[in-house]
Amino acid sequence: MSNLRSLPVLEQAVVPCCPPLTERPLSAEEAERTAKMFKALGDPVRLRLFSAVASHEGGEACVCDISDVGVSQPTVSHHLKKLREAGLLSSERRGTWVYYRVEPSVLAAMGQLLSAAA
Amino acid sequence: MSNLRSLPVLEQAVVPCCPPLTERPLSAEEAERTAKMFKALGDPVRLRLFSAVASHEGGEACVCDISDVGVSQPTVSHHLKKLREAGLLSSERRGTWVYYRVEPSVLAAMGQLLSAAA
Numbered sequence: 001m002s003n004l005r006s007l008p009v010l011e012q013a014v015v016p017c018c019p020p021l022t023e024r025p026l027s028a029e030e031a032e033r034t035a036k037m038f039k040a041l042g043d044p045v046r047l048r049l050f051s052a053v054a055s056h057e058g059g060e061a062c063v064c065d066i067s068d069v070g071v072s073q074p075t076v077s078h079h080l081k082k083l084r085e086a087g088l089l090s091s092e093r094r095g096t097w098v099y100y101r102v103e104p105s106v107l108a109a110m111g112q113l114l115s116a117a118a
Numbered sequence: 119m120s121n122l123r124s125l126p127v128l129e130q131a132v133v134p135c136c137p138p139l140t141e142r143p144l145s146a147e148e149a150e151r152t153a154k155m156f157k158a159l160g161d162p163v164r165l166r167l168f169s170a171v172a173s174h175e176g177g178e179a180c181v182c183d184i185s186d187v188g189v190s191q192p193t194v195s196h197h198l199k200k201l202r203e204a205g206l207l208s209s210e211r212r213g214t215w216v217y218y219r220v221e222p223s224v225l226a227a228m229g230q231l232l233s234a235a236a
Contacts (some may be wrong), residue, residue, distance in 0.1 A: 022220065031162040039160025046151040047156065051139040070146070102140065107232055114229035115140040
């Protein structure tokens with residue numbers, strides 16, 4: 001490998017557990033795990049950043065793509081990192097920038113949690 | 119009205135706005151409004167209580183129905199009130215107890231937010 005910068009740094013997606021919230025009460029462990037994801041989206045700036053990444057062309061964005069949320073680039077980086085830690089975004093370094101991408105499986109699982117039980 | 123206790127106290131549901139998060143970036147106002155709901159679910163105890171109400175027989179529950187979350191009844195009441203204030207539950211007083219019910223329209227709208235854009 002002569003060019004380290006081209007190595008993708010893929011991170012494992014943390015898929016939330018559990019059936020729809022209307023199906024049965026969550027256990028303490030399930031709630032602990034899932035609440036982290038909701039909490040990550042429970043901040044207006046983070047939620048805007050999440051939607052900015054999720055709706056960006058190609059389904060991914062780097063800090064360099066996001067400039068209209070009214071916070072500084074370090075703050076954007078900080079929040080994107082939090083979203084990644086919560087399992088909502090995965091990241092891949094390409095050259096200078098880290099590109100963030102919404103994990104479709106995580107989004108689908110969260111959507112299912114909030115769907116009505118069959 | 120001779121029996122005030124039988125008067126239902128229905129509360130207006132606050133339906134979250136916005137298309138799927140993958141469709142376009144949320145505005146500041148939209149994010150402010152929607153983050154409140156995610157934040158309310160971002161606490162493990164509240165999330166368990168929400169799923170306890172959502173999955174209870176008949177789709178509603180009072181504090182008297184919930185005893186296995188490992189917190190005191192006043193704490194349960196406090197969290198249910200927070201969920202109601204966030205627009206996730208509606209409430210109705212019947213006799214001694216306040217019954218909480220998940221707003222299906224709110225749940226559906228949150229699920230749609232997290233669904234992939236068409």
